[in-house]
Amino acid sequence: MGEGEHTIIGKIPRERLNQIASRKLSALGIPVRLGADRETLEGELAFAGRVQHPVTGQTIARGRFVVTGHDHLRFLDAPLSALGEVNFYEHERATGLEVSVAQALGRHAAALQDLAARMRSLRLETALDPERLAVRALVKTATHAFEVLGGPESVRVSRVAPVGGRPFEVAPDFPALDLSDFASPTDLEIYLVGSVARMRPAAPAPALTPPPTSAPTLAATPAPRNALTLAALAQVFGDDAMLAPNAMVELVKEFAYGNTRYRFVASREMGTRFKGRVIGPNGDVWSDRFELASFPGTAKVVALALGAADPGAAPAPPPGPVAVASEVPSHLMPHPGEIWVMSVVVEEAGPDEVRYVGTDIDGRPYGAARVLKRSDFEAVFAQERGGWRLLIQIDQVQDGSVIYRQLDRQRQPMGAPRKMSSAILVANFVPEAAAY
Template sequence: METARLKQLGLEVRDEGKGLEATLVLAEPLDNPTGHWKVERVIFRVEGERLVPSGPAEVVGLRPITLGAVKEAREVEAEVVAAFNEHLFHVQRRSAELVALGLDARVAPESLVLSTQVSEQGLTLTLVADRQGHFQVASAVRDGQPLPLPQARTFELSEFRERGALVGYLAALFGEQGRAVAAQAAGEGLIGFSEVVRAFGEGALVPPRSGLELLVLLEVEGKPYRFAAARVAGRTFRGLLAGAQGKVWAERFELDDFPGVVPLVADLLKVPTGAVKLIGAPQEAG
């Protein structure tokens, strides 16, 4: 029944013992803009009511096609073309955003997968975008040693207007900001906000387009946590709470609605506010 239904859609079907595989011969081949060749056939894995693109490399990861939404081969092809063009749009858009952040945009010729590498103070991260344009950390190395990755979670690149904000967010995932605090304990550049207020006064303003990053170190029931925030635009920030096991929480928030670091952490970790201890920035000697 399932095989007959797929054949009615104009697909070539075969079963090699690992489930059904369906192939669509495209009436108008897809252009690979980096490899300068064409994709003439698309292979799908059949998963229940979905056709999941599985080959060639250019289409792996494109959004699945729901069988109930298509009635003939041309509709299947239209879905593939739309998803492929959407991916190319994301590659172009995200490549421009990476370049604006001072990062290299690398597109693999065969798979058309977009990636980049971020290196900062011995930490090297490889970021890879999925077909919908969302990034995640694909590999992490510190001083030549591979690091375990946080749970697979994607992030929106456009939320980071400056390279420093992106680096701060990524570093917090791997505990690098805690290491930076220890390294800077001798006064190598870490600044407490109390020092800023003391120097410039409470009337000082942050210009609308300038970047702003914040780091708060905490301890909750003997366990270390890091809260980092980076300004997205205006009064909108991107916040991150991370612990020894990686990211706990990450969301945008409006400055006017932010409850404060301690109440937020207490609510997220389901502990009393008294259990959340702030670890002050190191003070200058003398």
């Protein structure tokens, strides 16, 4: 599987990927459900007896999993969790997937045996850890004991126990060991002892205390450690993720001014219209409604409300162009001559404008609503079976994009050919044969 088949998540909505995966797993007779986060598909795969623990030989009856992307699953419990991602889309029957899991465990066990032999050549005492499905070795020196764990991918130091000191877990960025670098156990011991300082996890940076000042200053306070921030949402869903048209949103940011804490709260009323409040110990200091486009910034509004000096924080530069993965899995790729369709639901049809929202492959509305002039809407969309559909015909597929032409109500090409990313096509359209 190419890398692009995984990076496609960055472009195709998570909901669409879940629908593709759910349909395939249902066809295999494997039930799935949404997890507690209401986004991750999870399930449990029952085995018919072909899967055995490669160390203990015991039969593994079932395995809990989560779906990654649209075509892979990842087991949650040992020993199956050691396998990483497993492709389920390539199988036509659940028995084929079970055989694939059993074979993967067999390959993993064989790789561990080879690794154990290489470790023993360095005169290390090794054992197979049945829980972590890894080769475990303990390297003892005069000052430290090092736990080394190895798998098919890498060999790493996992834990260090100083003599007379407190054991600690090794920092995850400490590099993996290349056993070929060490001609003898002594060479390995010298390297490990000399690297102890780099193995320690980085200490948290001390909190910075602002220098004393005669006049109070306005300072934003950091969000609590377990808070869900906009930065965390953008990191997961991307800066171009959209809110549902009428979804309730309440944003909170806290400030300190003159040893007093103030809270700024913005509550979404509709669209881009918000109601803002600055709340202090005795209640509201300021409140008003505003449009997002005209809002000068949280810190500036709070400073004006409190009579504080304008923090003068320079706005962050606009983000640079984001690289978009154009790769789409081969079985989802369009082909020249095919007709693809985007179905929409009309939410409001006035004499001048039409408000509509796209639907997913199961016909349920998703995404943000859009507005077109009524004449433009009726020129683009054709009414069929009580709904509205946009038909396009694929002319060419090249370099991660498609060349297409829009079809009119008589299914005749209209206008000049246009170009669209394949990933955007798959995210918003489906083949006409799958739209019924």
